[in-house]
Amino acid sequence: MADARKRLDAATVAQRGPVGSASPHDSAAKQVAGEAVYIDDIAAPVGLAHAYLGLSQIAHGKLVSLDLSAVRSAPGVFTVLTAADIPGVNDISSTHRHDEPVFATDTILHHGQPLFAVIAETRDQARRAAALAKAVYEEAPPHLDVAAARAAGSDLVTDPLKLERGDVAGALAASPRRLKASMAIGGQDHFYLEGQIALAIPGEDEDVLVQSSTQHPSEVQHMVAAVLGIGSHAVTIEVRRMGGGFGGKETQANLFACVAALAARKLYRPVKLRPDRDDDMVITGKRHDFVCDYEIGFDDEGHILAVDAVYAARCGWNADLSGPVTDRALFHMDNCYFYPAVRGRSEPLRTHTVSNTAFRGFGGPQGMVGAERFIEEVAYATGLDPLEVRKRNLYGGAGRDITPYHQQVEDNIAGHVIAELERGCDYRARQAAIRAANRTSKVIKRGIALTPVKFGISFTATWFNQAGALVHVYTDGTVALNHGGTEMGQGLYIKVAQVVAQAFGIGLDRVKITATTTGKVPNTSATAASSGSDLNGMAALDACETIKKRLVAFATGHWQVPPEAVTFLPGCVRIGTQELSFAELVAAAYMARVQLSATGFYATPKIHWDRKAGRGHPFYYFAYGAAATEVAIDTLTGEYRVERVDILHDCGTSLNPAIDKGQIEGGFIQGMGWLTTEELVWDEKGRLRTHAPSTYKIPVASDRPRIFNVALLDNAPNREPTIHRSKAVGEPPLMLAISVLHALSDAVASVGDYRICPRLDAPATPERVLDAVDRVRAEAGGP
Amino acid sequence: MRERLRFYFGEELIEIASCDPTLTLLDWLRLERRRTGSKEGCAEGDCGACTVVIGRLDGGRLRYEAINACIRFLLTLDGCHLLTVEHLKGTDGRLHPVQQAMVDCHGSQCGFCTPGFVMSLFALWLNEDRPSVARIEDALAGNLCRCTGYEPIIQAAQRLYERGDRANDRFALASPAMVKRLDALADGETLALADGSRRFFAPASVEALADLLSVYPEAVLVAGATDVGLWITKGMQQPATVIYLGRLDELRTISDQGGHLRIGAMVNHIDTRKALAELSPQLDELMRRFGGEQVRNAGTIGGNIANGSPIGDLPPALIALGATLVLRHGDEGRELPLENFFLDYRKQDRQPGEFVEAVLVPKLPEDALFHISKISKRFDEDISAVCGAFLLRWDAGGIITEARLAYGGMAGIPKRAAAAEAALLGQEWNGTSVAAAIAALPQDFTPLTDMRASAGYRLKVAGNLLRRFLIETSEPETETRVAGLLAEAAHG
Numbered sequence A: 001m002a003d004a005r006k007r008l009d010a011a012t013v014a015q016r017g018p019v020g021s022a023s024p025h026d027s028a029a030k031q032v033a034g035e036a037v038y039i040d041d042i043a044a045p046v047g048l049a050h051a052y053l054g055l056s057q058i059a060h061g062k063l064v065s066l067d068l069s070a071v072r073s074a075p076g077v078f079t080v081l082t083a084a085d086i087p088g089v090n091d092i093s094s095t096h097r098h099d100e101p102v103f104a105t106d107t108i109l110h111h112g113q114p115l116f117a118v119i120a121e122t123r124d125q126a127r128r129a130a131a132l133a134k135a136v137y138e139e140a141p142p143h144l145d146v147a148a149a150r151a152a153g154s155d156l157v158t159d160p161l162k163l164e165r166g167d168v169a170g171a172l173a174a175s176p177r178r179l180k181a182s183m184a185i186g187g188q189d190h191f192y193l194e195g196q197i198a199l200a201i202p203g204e205d206e207d208v209l210v211q212s213s214t215q216h217p218s219e220v221q222h223m224v225a226a227v228l229g230i231g232s233h234a235v236t237i238e239v240r241r242m243g244g245g246f247g248g249k250e251t252q253a254n255l256f257a258c259v260a261a262l263a264a265r266k267l268y269r270p271v272k273l274r275p276d277r278d279d280d281m282v283i284t285g286k287r288h289d290f291v292c293d294y295e296i297g298f299d300d301e302g303h304i305l306a307v308d309a310v311y312a313a314r315c316g317w318n319a320d321l322s323g324p325v326t327d328r329a330l331f332h333m334d335n336c337y338f339y340p341a342v343r344g345r346s347e348p349l350r351t352h353t354v355s356n357t358a359f360r361g362f363g364g365p366q367g368m369v370g371a372e373r374f375i376e377e378v379a380y381a382t383g384l385d386p387l388e389v390r391k392r393n394l395y396g397g398a399g400r401d402i403t404p405y406h407q408q409v410e411d412n413i414a415g416h417v418i419a420e421l422e423r424g425c426d427y428r429a430r431q432a433a434i435r436a437a438n439r440t441s442k443v444i445k446r447g448i449a450l451t452p453v454k455f456g457i458s459f460t461a462t463w464f465n466q467a468g469a470l471v472h473v474y475t476d477g478t479v480a481l482n483h484g485g486t487e488m489g490q491g492l493y494i495k496v497a498q499v500v501a502q503a504f505g506i507g508l509d510r511v512k513i514t515a516t517t518t519g520k521v522p523n524t525s526a527t528a529a530s531s532g533s534d535l536n537g538m539a540a541l542d543a544c545e546t547i548k549k550r551l552v553a554f555a556t557g558h559w560q561v562p563p564e565a566v567t568f569l570p571g572c573v574r575i576g577t578q579e580l581s582f583a584e585l586v587a588a589a590y591m592a593r594v595q596l597s598a599t600g601f602y603a604t605p606k607i608h609w610d611r612k613a614g615r616g617h618p619f620y621y622f623a624y625g626a627a628a629t630e631v632a633i634d635t636l637t638g639e640y641r642v643e644r645v646d647i648l649h650d651c652g653t654s655l656n657p658a659i660d661k662g663q664i665e666g667g668f669i670q671g672m673g674w675l676t677t678e679e680l681v682w683d684e685k686g687r688l689r690t691h692a693p694s695t696y697k698i699p700v701a702s703d704r705p706r707i708f709n710v711a712l713l714d715n716a717p718n719r720e721p722t723i724h725r726s727k728a729v730g731e732p733p734l735m736l737a738i739s740v741l742h743a744l745s746d747a748v749a750s751v752g753d754y755r756i757c758p759r760l761d762a763p764a765t766p767e768r769v770l771d772a773v774d775r776v777r778a779e780a781g782g783p
Numbered sequence B: 001m002r003e004r005l006r007f008y009f010g011e012e013l014i015e016i017a018s019c020d021p022t023l024t025l026l027d028w029l030r031l032e033r034r035r036t037g038s039k040e041g042c043a044e045g046d047c048g049a050c051t052v053v054i055g056r057l058d059g060g061r062l063r064y065e066a067i068n069a070c071i072r073f074l075l076t077l078d079g080c081h082l083l084t085v086e087h088l089k090g091t092d093g094r095l096h097p098v099q100q101a102m103v104d105c106h107g108s109q110c111g112f113c114t115p116g117f118v119m120s121l122f123a124l125w126l127n128e129d130r131p132s133v134a135r136i137e138d139a140l141a142g143n144l145c146r147c148t149g150y151e152p153i154i155q156a157a158q159r160l161y162e163r164g165d166r167a168n169d170r171f172a173l174a175s176p177a178m179v180k181r182l183d184a185l186a187d188g189e190t191l192a193l194a195d196g197s198r199r200f201f202a203p204a205s206v207e208a209l210a211d212l213l214s215v216y217p218e219a220v221l222v223a224g225a226t227d228v229g230l231w232i233t234k235g236m237q238q239p240a241t242v243i244y245l246g247r248l249d250e251l252r253t254i255s256d257q258g259g260h261l262r263i264g265a266m267v268n269h270i271d272t273r274k275a276l277a278e279l280s281p282q283l284d285e286l287m288r289r290f291g292g293e294q295v296r297n298a299g300t301i302g303g304n305i306a307n308g309s310p311i312g313d314l315p316p317a318l319i320a321l322g323a324t325l326v327l328r329h330g331d332e333g334r335e336l337p338l339e340n341f342f343l344d345y346r347k348q349d350r351q352p353g354e355f356v357e358a359v360l361v362p363k364l365p366e367d368a369l370f371h372i373s374k375i376s377k378r379f380d381e382d383i384s385a386v387c388g389a390f391l392l393r394w395d396a397g398g399i400i401t402e403a404r405l406a407y408g409g410m411a412g413i414p415k416r417a418a419a420a421e422a423a424l425l426g427q428e429w430n431g432t433s434v435a436a437a438i439a440a441l442p443q444d445f446t447p448l449t450d451m452r453a454s455a456g457y458r459l460k461v462a463g464n465l466l467r468r469f470l471i472e473t474s475e476p477e478t479e480t481r482v483a484g485l486l487a488e489a490a491h492g
Helices: A002-012 A028-032 A123-130 A146-151 A168-174 A217-228 A253-267 A277-283 A322-331 A364-382 A386-392 A414-424 A427-440 A492-504 A532-559 A582-591 A657-675 A732-752 A766-780 B025-032 B097-104 B114-127 B133-139 B151-163 B170-185 B206-215 B228-233 B269-277 B281-288 B293-298 B301-306 B314-321 B418-424 B431-444 B455-474 B485-491
Strands: A049-055 A061-067 A077-081 A114-120 A134-139 A162-165 A177-185 A198-202 A208-212 A235-239 A271-273 A290-298 A304-316 A341-350 A444-457 A466-473 A479-483 A511-513 A566-569 A572-575 A578-580 A597-603 A608-610 A615-617 A621-634 A640-649 A707-712 B005-009 B012-016 B051-058 B061-068 B081-083 B191-195 B198-202 B220-222 B241-244 B254-256 B260-264 B324-329 B332-337 B342-344 B355-362 B369-375 B386-394 B400-408
Touching: A028 B097, A028 B114, A049 A123, A049 A253, A049 A277, A061 A114, A077 A123, A077 A253, A114 A123, A114 A253, A146 A290, A146 A304, A146 A341, A168 A290, A168 A304, A168 A341, A177 A364, A198 A253, A208 A217, A208 A253, A217 A235, A217 A253, A253 A271, A290 A364, A304 A322, A304 A364, A322 A341, A322 A364, A364 A386, A364 A444, A364 A657, A364 A732, A386 A414, A386 A444, A414 A427, A414 A444, A414 A621, A414 A640, A427 A444, A427 A621, A427 A732, A444 A732, A466 A492, A466 A532, A479 A492, A479 A532, A492 A511, A492 A532, A532 A566, A532 A572, A532 A582, A532 A597, A572 A582, A578 A582, A621 A732, A621 A766, A640 A657, A640 A732, A657 A707, A657 A732, A657 B151, A732 A766, A766 B455, B005 B170, B051 B114, B051 B170, B061 B081, B061 B114, B061 B170, B061 B293, B081 B170, B097 B114, B097 B151, B114 B133, B114 B151, B114 B293, B133 B151, B206 B241, B206 B324, B206 B355, B220 B228, B260 B269, B260 B301, B269 B281, B269 B293, B269 B301, B281 B314, B281 B369, B281 B485, B301 B314, B301 B355, B314 B355, B314 B369, B314 B386, B314 B400, B369 B455, B386 B455, B400 B418, B418 B431, B431 B455
Parallel strands: A049 A271, A208 A235, A304 A341, A479 A511, A640 A707, B005 B081, B198 B241, B220 B241
Antiparallel strands: A049 A114, A061 A134, A077 A114, A162 A341, A177 A290, A198 A208, A198 A271, A290 A304, A444 A621, A466 A479, A466 A597, A566 A572, A572 A578, A608 A615, A621 A640, B005 B012, B051 B061, B051 B081, B191 B198, B254 B260, B260 B355, B324 B332, B324 B355, B369 B386, B386 B400
16 A cells, blocks of 8 residues: 555655657657558468458348358458358457357348458459349348337447436426427547458467457457457557557457458468558448437526436447447436436447447547537527626536536536636637627628636446556666557557656656556556546556666665665766766666566546446546637538647646647547548448448648647646546547637627527538528528 | 650669559558558548659759659659659668758658658758748648648758758759750650550550540540649559550740740649739739649649639639630540530530640739639638629720639539629629629529538628729738738738
């Protein structure tokens, strides 16, 4: 216990050195030179074969027969794999529901569901062969979206969650005013630039090594073991880097790794599986789209008195992570706002579409989009300014600090962040100018909105909040660092390396960052929930502290000084009155047979969660931020442009401000894409029509705000003793982009003199914006 | 006839005598040469992760262009200089200024798109001095990044120009020597390679092309391969005979013929833009938004027309202008109004063995009003949901005497709105006549609902574009555009 306290102290003392410096991404120089190795770049092992998946051509029904003879006899084909070839279980359900077969057997549940894999000498041969299958189906009508699933009485993929506090029915009845409406919130494809890929290499005994582009090596390991019917100890998963993840490789990498491993074991050859981009998008899950039905009670002063909301999600054909995703939507249905009485219910519906999955924010963004719509409704209903309504409903004050899940908000800084940003970006004056200009501007209307973010940090599955690390110090004083977190571009490796370099007082160049592998650090959690540096930074520091403790003990005896006289400083270790280099100390310790390698471990304190009761303390802390966005819309076409964005974001005491700024800017733009141009379209047969960048439009360079001011909140150390008092930053900034949706809405509202709530759904494509303009005009009785 | 492909790969002369006619440059790089810096992100020329730079002789000058290696066929590189991201580092191991700027500005996160961005910026750096931010954005429109939000990449481009030394860039200095080497490769011979029963030809003269077409009338003609490339990478087609037109410098000429411009079929979109920009800023903006920079470098005006897409960007504008298509079959030529070329969805009036030689684009009459609006989900690097191009003329009394309203995205082919035009003819140009034209549009079009837009939106916007046209012509002080060159111009 004393050790643990000492370690926490070490973590939280402000220090100068690598931590807090704007070090470039550890791979930057390799990336710009084309030398950073992604899985498809690994030199092909001898005998490499290539797998390709054969996919269902219907969305729902029975697979009556599957004739693979032409596939088998195609040029270059080694073998064809179906469910019958699986020695273990034909299931890769990450939540152990046995609802996610690797290969479909008789029931087809979505268009693009894998039926078989063909393995050939070249990828081109495998791909051509896969197209030769003759499947006979008995089609059934597919239920493709929330409305259809509800109408058909579809089942839920997982138990729904209910959060409740106070007497909602009573509070609604007692509210001076109430309204009821609905909002559609679109999904999103991850569009990681590097698609799904796995390379499996068979070894002796039952061993298999899989290079997998995954955020969750341990889960891939367990899935491969289960599918192959072997122990986890025979399976090693390695990932040096991903070309983007964003949640899309948290569970979705399992399929590709398992098929590659299955083929590798069967053929005793290395096997690579890399689907074409279109197939990747057709096969893999995406961000859940939601329909949020809400009823709000409020008063004339804009105070929300009660909220009753149902968040229904298109979950797709299996549960995957839909349970925790829809849970997190409810956890963020409050955003920064206190609801005196509240009930939130999730409705995770099964549909005949891809199985929707984790995506940066993990349901939180959808929950928060709902919360901001509630605010907007109240603002238009009362005639109050939306920002004023936001402020009036913030958490804070006596009895106004309990969330719908009964956690007390202890670290609330939303009001401060909003006030700082409002002042800093000259919000009020600009708003007034925009409103004045809109009165005379015939076609182009401008809008502005400021929205806050409060995002809960921790996996809501409490047991995932643990991490391990392995630190080796070599006799020359260099360090090999390994931990359970994966690198997908977010800068986790450099941040943890900074922590380690700081701990030993050495330069970053002395720390070698090594690929994440289940062989070094076992039983890891997914690099997800923004938790990467919180968890792995602490675990790595724990390992460093263990080694340092041994070094101190050695120095104490060797140089006859008290322990307090041994201090690790930047560039040297002071022992009594003399200064040694870290390498000199280490070399001496080695000669004295001191162990220079250690594992580290961390488990997040304080958190607990009782899902059945809907009560607990699921989040260790909250990350905050706010964004003010100004847009221009064209009321003839619905086209728009984001003209200016100001962001103030809370990273605690940043481990690396350059990396954090990159997360904020990138997260914002990704969120902006989600809420604007990124539209997923399925046709009536359940075929995804937006399955490539030609049809699915993520932001390009010119979509950047014309003016983009991003600042990290100053002097805002995390109140909890996290790694060097930093805060998680992966997901929260994505939700800053909700300000874009509300700025668009504000611009639309101008055509109705700000009297009618535009109820602009997401994504706000030009078409939706124009529809909203026309509807508001019609309701306002205008031309 | 020459049966050997020859091009320079960095400093190395590559000679290839046997090759799949449609092997992509990216597969050659990654699979055969193990140059894995260039990435496959989409295999359809839309994400730019595979961007490489190709140098070719253009009027004795070495012209470097960023292109997508994923949809370019290796055999089309004859006589070119190929540079990939691996070539940029100096022999001393130092990063090229483009690369260093990207590192300094934190321009990479996951890094998968990064080599493509580096190569797009490298091409910009070789070709242009002090580009504006808007120009940098254009040069990067064909590069998708999912991590950074682009801000640090734009900053890297700016820093590059602040700190770099263009005049002494290693590649600029080496250019004269490379011109000589490429000159030596330009033998005027038709390149002919076979792979089993499949054939590839790259004739060096229109005459040779005409001869080849008489033997192989069903050959697939490849211009920039920005569409045909997808038949291979996505459609997995294996055309028996491929004829590449990229060595036909005769088809790369633009000439001013008094009343009109004659633009050769193989003029790429970059050069087409320069020529058309002289006619109207509306055309300048349309061409600016054409695909990404890599597609604008590779794609050609002839290819854009000949592939007959209902949503091709150029045809509505050219139809509104009254452009004429010049087709050639052997020694025989014929001309037809462009609007008559498009017969039905993906069906054109082109006979086997016939090819598009040039487009005659009339200059705008001084008294004409001209307007183009392209409406897409994303403003840049997207395909039209609706594209409208309008030309109007009237007499001394203000009565409309000529109305050419052409639309893309509204039917299976780019098409004029006959009923709407009729509603305008003989009327004054005002709200009343515009309302009548809009009311007539449903007679002209029954658009489809697809992933780009609904039928209702298409029809509504098709009409609203006429309103926009009226406002722009009658109230020039009114702001009507939110983005692009025309918005910038209006903002001042």
